[in-house]
Amino acid sequence: MSENNLYPIWLLPFAVTALSAYAVDYLSTAEAQHIIFPQQQAIFIEAPAKLTKQQRKQIKSLSGVRQRKDVQPAWRVEDQHGFLGWFIIDDVVGKHEFITYAVGISPQGEVLGVEIMAYRETHGGEVRNADWREHFQGKTLDDPFKLDKDVPNISGATLSSRNILDGVKRLLVLHKTVLQMR
Amino acid sequence: MKRMRPLLGTFVEISAIANNCAPNTGAQSMQAAISDAFSTIESVHALMSFHSPDSELTRLNLAPQGKEIKLHPYTLRVLRCAASTTTG
16 A cells, blocks of 8 residues: 555556555465365376367356356366266356365265365456546435446346356366366 | 355355463364364354255255244244344
C-alpha cells in the first residue's frame, strides 16, 4: 500500500486492480498427495492422462462437462501392498475465480478426497467498481431488492463450488474410461 | 496453516495455528487436526444437505406428518435454533 503511494497518480487504476486481486495457495502438489493418500510408504508415479479428441468427446457426453485439457495431470499411487489409486490435479474456472484442486480416486472408482490447492480471484474488483455500485444508488428499504434482478450478483463461490463437484464427476468418468483401461 | 474444501455448497476454509502453550506442534499433527475438523463439517453436510437425497434432513422432509423420526443431536440443535429465530 505504502509503495503504491509512490506511484504517479495516473497509475492509480492499475494499483487498485492489483490490490483487489486475491490469491491463496493452500497446498503444494506433494502436500495434497500426502493428505489424500496418508499411507506412510505411498509413492506417486507421474502418469499424465493424454486424451484423444475421441476420448474428450466421450468424457463430455458421459459426464455432461467439457474436458478442456488434452493432458490431465495424474499420478499412479502405490505402496508396498500394491496399487492405492490415482491422484489427479484439475482446475475450475468459476464466475470470478480460478481454482486448482486435487482429487484422489480409488482403484474401484470412489472419491478418496478433494482438496483445494489454490484459489485465485480473477476479478473481484467489482465492488470497488463505480459501474456496479451504481445499481445501489437511490435504493431504499422500500424498494424490492433482489439479487440478480435489481443488483447483479457478483458472488462466485456457490457457482464455482458447484463447478468443482461437476469437475469431480468429469474426473470419475475420465478414470473409468481412460485410467482404468490402462 | 490453512486448508480449503468444497463443502456445504460453498468453500470451507479451516486454519490451525500453534499456540504459545504448544509452540512445537508439528505440521503433521496440525494437518491431522484440520482433517478431523473437516470430517466434522462433512458429517454436518451429510446430515443436513437438502440437495442430497439421503441426508437426514431430506428423510425428515419426506416423512409423513406426525411420524416420529430420530434425529442426530446436530440436526436437532440447528432446527431448534432456526425455530427460536422464527416468529409466528
